[in-house]
Each structure stands twice: as C-alpha cells, then as structure tokens.
Amino acid sequence: MRTLTVAAFISLDGVIQAPGGPTEDTTGGFCFGGWIVPYADQASGEAVGELFAQPFELLLGRRTYDIFAGYWPRVTSEMPHTGIVEVFNRVPKHVATHDPDTLEWHNSHALEGDLAKAISTLKQQDGAPLLTQGSGELVRQLMAAGVVDELRLMTHPVVLGRGKRLFDETAQAAAFRLVQSSTTPTGVLVARYVRAGEVRTGSFETV
Template sequence: MRKLIVAAFTSLDGIIQAPGGPEEDTSGGFRYGGWVVPFADQAFGEAMQTLFSQPFELLLGRRTYDIFAGYWPHQTDSPDPFIADLFNRVPKHVATHHPDTLGWHNSHALLGELADAIRALKQQPGDTLLTQGSGELVRQLLAAGLVDELRLLIHPIILGRGKRLFDDQAQASAFTLADSSSTPSGVLIARYVRDGEVRTGSFA
C-alpha cells in the first residue's frame, strides 16, 4: 500500500488558509493572505526541494487544483522551473464533482464516495500520494484515518481566525516525530509518521 502524506503550511494556532497570497482565499473575511511569504528564505526553499525530491503523485481538492492549474503551466520559463516541471508532469488526483472540467495535463477525477476512492487509490501501484493545500480534502482524510504522514511547516505567528488544519472530526491518531529542523526565520519543519492508536496513562 502506498503512503499518503499531508504537507501543510500552518500557523502556531493551526490556520492553513491562504498562505501564498492576498487573493488566494478571502472567504470569511480572512485578511492575512500571503502570511508564508515573509518566511520564505533559502532554508525554506531547500525544505520544499526535499519534500519534492522523492517520486509522488498529487492529491488535490478542487479549489487548490484550479489555483494550481491556472498557475503552474505558465511557470515553465521561470528562472527556477523545478516545481513547475514536477507539478505539470506528475499524475494529479482531484476531488471534484465536475470531472469533465479537468484540463491540466495528467489529471484524474476521484469518483464516488471520497474516502472509498482514496482507499482504492492507496491500494493501487504507484508513487506516494502527496497533498498540497486542499484544506477541506485534508480534513476529510484526517476524519477517515487515511493519513500516514504529516509534513508540517509551522510558522511563528498566530492568525486567530481562518480555516484550520484540524477540526473536531479528525480521527484520534498517534504520530511519531521522525525528524525536525528549523529555518533562520523561525519556521519549524516537522515530519510526523502515523503510530497507531492514541495511548493514555495516569500520573496518579
């Protein structure tokens, strides 16, 4: 069975909304779009290169897919087209109610009940499944217990309000910190691997 990795930019209080730009997602009156940008130093870039260094297929919600499809195909002539070339080439599995509108190269709709479709996808031969953005999809994956690994870039800010990585529907799960590092700008880069059920105890 192939792994499913959730990769996410998050604030200290778990907000993941609109990390990349002011107009990315202003729903709910969110006004801090682009909060990741001030932290994007060389170490941050190297962390992203590491994330994408192993073979993967993208697993995307429809909103993130539309943002990516409108951006990455036009970045192939940029000074550093590494991510553009990858994203344009790899298979992209998309949670959508409109499969006939997926125009980006190598895009595939997830059909039927979402959790069942992803369980079936994990059973198929292929590379690791990697999410980018796609907050609503990620919360459904967490609720269904389908996440094998979390790659979190935790930023030293509190945003107070906005869409969160975890909600109260997430399935209780234990994770082990497999490795971690930090950037000069204060971003904590943490890789957590699924480790079975939550264990409890008592100090009494």
C-alpha cells in the same frame, strides 16, 4: 500499498488558509493571505524542494487544483519555482471534484464516488506515494477517514486568530511519531511525523 502524506504550511494556531498570497482564498473575510511570505528563505525553499524531490502523485481538492492549474502550466523561466514546474505538470493529479469534465491540466484524474473509498482504492494500487498540498477541506475529510499516514508540516511563528484550520473536531484520533525536524533562520519549524497507531493515555496519579 502506497502511503498518503499531508503537507501543509501552518500557523501556531493551526491555520492553513491562503498562505501564499492576498487573493489566494479570502473566504470568511480572511485578510492575512500571504502570511508565510515574510518567513521565506533559502532553508524553507530547500525543505519544500526536498519534499517534491521524491516520487509522488498529487491529491488535491478542487479549489487548490484550480489555483495550481491556473499557475503551473503558465510558469516561464523568468518566474519563481521553475525547478518544480516540470514535475508538477507531469505527475498524476487526483482531484476531488463534482465536475470531472473540467479537469484540463495534464494528467488529471477525478476521484469518483465516496471519497474515503476512492482514497483507499488509490492507496491499494501500485504507484508513487500520494501527496496533498493545500486542499484544507479535502485534508480534513482525509483526517476524519483515518487514511493519513504522514504529516509534513512547516509551522510558522505567527498566530492568525481566524481562518481555515488543518484539524477540526472531525479528525480521527491517532498517534504520530516525530521522525525528523529542523528550524529555519526565520523560525519556521519543519517537521515530519509518521502515524504511530492509536492514541495512548495514562495517569500521573500514584496507585
């Protein structure tokens, strides 16, 4: 059985919308697209590179898939991120979509039927760990279904006040354990959390 990791760029108030550029996702009048760019440095680049250096298969929502499919196959040696372009173009890509016939990016596969069941089936198969990138709507469904095994979050020191968030009220309650963390020179907290069972509660009241 393989694991499912959610990787995300996130603000202090939990926003994950349009981290990479102004036109990435303006839904709801979001005007802060590209908010991670001022914090980009060598350390954050290395953290992203480390994430993609391990074997993985991509799990994507349709909006993120279309953004990726419109970019990665067209990357040239003069453009940024060429170190991972071959990997992204090669690895299997599992996509939540209602239009399976329109998945033209190499090695793309549509998730059919009930999403939670499709993900559970994928996890039970042999293969590399599953990894999400972006895909906020999909991730919220995964959190609601309780199928996420690991969180890889890059928390940026900014409050956006509005925008699509990683967690909402549908998320299934679960405990996670911090297993690795570091901070970049620009103040980005890079953290890895693994699932640690059910939420535990207690009281500070004396008996």
